[in-house]
Amino acid sequence: MTAIPATDRRAELLAIAARLFAERGLRATTVRDIADAAGILSGSLYHHFDSKESMVDEILTEFLDALFGRYQEIVAQGLGPRDTLEAVVIASFEAIDQRHDAVAIYQSEARRLAQHARFAYITERWTEFRELLQTILREGVADATFRADLDVSLAYRFLRDTVWVGVGWYRPGGTMGVDVVAQQYLSIVLDGISTRRRPVKRT
Amino acid sequence: MTAIPATDRRAELLAIAARLFAERGLRATTVRDIADAAGILSGSLYHHFDSKESMVDEILTEFLDALFGRYQEIVAQGLGPRDTLEAVVIASFEAIDQRHDAVAIYQSEARRLAQHARFAYITERWTEFRELLQTILREGVADATFRADLDVSLAYRFLRDTVWVGVGWYRPGGTMGVDVVAQQYLSIVLDGISTRRRPVKRT
DNA sequence: GTCTATAAAGTGATAGAC
DNA sequence: GTCTATCACTTTATAGAC
Numbered sequence A, B: 001m002t003a004i005p006a007t008d009r010r011a012e013l014l015a016i017a018a019r020l021f022a023e024r025g026l027r028a029t030t031v032r033d034i035a036d037a038a039g040i041l042s043g044s045l046y047h048h049f050d051s052k053e054s055m056v057d058e059i060l061t062e063f064l065d066a067l068f069g070r071y072q073e074i075v076a077q078g079l080g081p082r083d084t085l086e087a088v089v090i091a092s093f094e095a096i097d098q099r100h101d102a103v104a105i106y107q108s109e110a111r112r113l114a115q116h117a118r119f120a121y122i123t124e125r126w127t128e129f130r131e132l133l134q135t136i137l138r139e140g141v142a143d144a145t146f147r148a149d150l151d152v153s154l155a156y157r158f159l160r161d162t163v164w165v166g167v168g169w170y171r172p173g174g175t176m177g178v179d180v181v182a183q184q185y186l187s188i189v190l191d192g193i194s195t196r197r198r199p200v201k202r203t
Numbered sequence C: 001g002t003c004t005a006t007a008a009a010g011t012g013a014t015a016g017a018c
Numbered sequence D: 001g002t003c004t005a006t007c008a009c010t011t012t013a014t015a016g017a018c
Helices: A008-024 A031-038 A042-047 A052-076 A081-098 A100-113 A117-142 A152-168 A178-191 B008-024 B031-038 B042-047 B052-076 B081-098 B100-113 B117-142 B152-168 B178-191
Strands: none
Touching (some): A008 A031, A008 A052, A031 A052, A052 A100, A052 A117, A081 A117, A152 A178, A152 B152, A178 B178, B008 B052, B052 B081, B081 B100, B117 B152
8 A cells, every 4th residue: 555645736637537537438538638638748647646547546445435434424323224224325415416526437437447456445345335235224124114025135226226326417516406306316215106005016 | 311231240240349338338349359259350340330430329229219119119008107107117127138238338328429419319319218207207196196296307317217227237147037127126116115104304 | 747759559440352 | 251451540658858
């Protein structure tokens, strides 16, 4: 583990890179694009970073550390399954609001990045998030907060995907606040969209 | 509009390209990768296709035409809001099952492709799908199938995203059949995961 | 911290032989 | 329908001057 100098210029360049990575995709963003956007030449970027891959690594590491730190805070509060789930969902939407670029990169590139040894921590975080959500769901089924017929592993994937996919359309600073979106989201996930329950079809 | 010769070899090469595009991403898949996988040299691909972009275009056009033809069939049946929604969701999951590569390409690249004039039809299809789902939701609210407090435009985005994001983890031929997944999905969306309804929080 | 200059490899695409 | 050969251009990254 090498210490990384956290200069202002470095952070500034990283923010520029993150925005381009999020908008155009990792592969479609060249080091020239980043340098152009920063008003310098491409070679000058290598004074700050080893490689383009290092920039991505740093953006994701910082983001994931902050996010999972927040999740740990929530778990430590020892709320019940429903309140814990709500808090985790709200924290995730807040991340979409406040770290939009990093979430967008994570959402659209993490799966492929995770295949490389350098990004193995993505898989670890993925596992951590799965255990977090599945534990909440299992406890909720056990204490009758959630439906007894819930397929926990499927519901987990559903929750995971639906939370993060919001980054695709949510625009920070738009008319709809992130807290409103989170509440509407929770309303659908917890209570469904229909007025009356139907029998669960078995196949 | 130029007629495209639909030879066997052409379809075969297109299937190989679609698999690679889906697995690695458009930008990360080179014409050499496609040619290698097909057992020919990269130059030979240009006997069949104008460009790499043409391959993508053809894969997506064919997929979207088939999918929206299916949606039209469903609408033409004149079912109620709930049955129409169920049928649309099931048809979408069937597409994930049967046209996995095309759906994966669509899911992860459509937004950026739509910015180019050549792929303007993606935006048109997007609008078509939005109107389809929002009409179902509005009619469902009107006849009390769906909750009166539903935010239709937000629920639409929720449905749209959650249906297609399934392509990220669903593997055709796996242990869980696509019909089971679709039913579980509908169960959550329609009825929610909780045992009892909570008051909707207003902000 | 940035620039000049450039290397080394990869990329989409073409022309014409077989 | 595929191969040989190759072009024009782009891309990541480096070395050393300023």
